[in-house]
Every structure is written in C-alpha cells, then in structure tokens.
Amino acid sequence: MYTLEQLHEEIKRCTRCPLHKTRRNAVPGEGSGRLGIMIVGEAPGSSEDEQGRPFVGAAGSLLNKTLSTLGVERGDLYITNVVKCRPPGNRTPTREEVAACLPYLLRQIEILRPRRIIALGAVSAGALLGLIGRQVERVGDVRGKCFRGKVAGVDVEICVTYHPAAVLRNPRLRGTFAEDLAAFLGGGGLERYF
C-alpha cells in the first residue's frame, strides 16, 4: 500500500483535471492525524496555492485560532481539501473537478483511517456525505450534525460545520462554528448523530 508521503507526491504531479494548468502548487494536506480526526475544506485559496499548504490564509488563521482556543494542536489532526489545486479566482470547484480529485481524498482516508471527519462548508459536506448516500441541499440542513457511514472501507463519522471563510464573511456565525468544533474535537457530538 502507498504511504501518505507517496500519495502527496502523486498529487503534486497530478494532471487529472484542468486545475493543474493554473496552480502554482498542489496542496495535498498535512498533519499527523494522531487524534484520528481529519478536517476537510473545499479547495486551496491564493495563500495555500503559493505555499502548497492547506489553510494558511485568513480562513486558516481563524481555524488555527479556534483550534488553539480549544487546546487542540493543529499538527495532531490531518487537514486537507476535497480539491487539491486552486480554482482560478477562488471560484467554487465544478462537479467535474470534485469528481476528478475525490479519489485522492478516498485514498487519504484509506491510509489514515480517521474515526471522524469534519467537513467544512457545502462543497466538502456534499462530497463527503454523498459518499455515504446522503444528498445535501444546503449546508444549514446538516450543520452541527454527525453522520455515520463507511468510506473507503473505514467506519467514520462525518460531522459538518461552516467553512471558516463563510464565518469571516459573516461574523455572526463565529460562535456556532466554535461550538461545533468544540463538540466534534472534544469527543462530544454524541447527541448529534443522525
């Protein structure tokens, strides 16, 4: 079986969808995953594309601050995105781009075998919950909830909250975002299964 490092190298060389033409760096993901938790966002933005690392821009800064408040080391998680290369102008990735890139996320799950995946935002929630047969109309319908299922042969809980970029655009979501992460990272959320 591939190691995570080998998979990261493959992602960096990937030309499977048109996003490879405009990227500066692919952003495979990072972190030890030691806590058995993955965080999955939508796609890299400008700072991530420049550095080849996930969540290092303004949204990443909010995520880091929230994790730090909760006493969670970012490096103990595994942080990635559904789509590994930046869509030009930070547009939403197309259905085709998500479909082309999703096999990499499945392989990351297969290697890391997380017990819980936190999906940030509608694209991530839609892609991940789609893997266990759930359709997502609006992120508000599934936010704050956890769903059990088998993904890539691994029994996981998929828990949904807002994308930190949405929280930056709408600061009123900040408290809910922090409460969701506290529940999902603290082993809570047990009352949130659906």
Ligand code: SF4
């Ligand atoms: S977005 Fe994914 S599928 Fe498309 S080129 Fe990048 S790594 Fe490959």
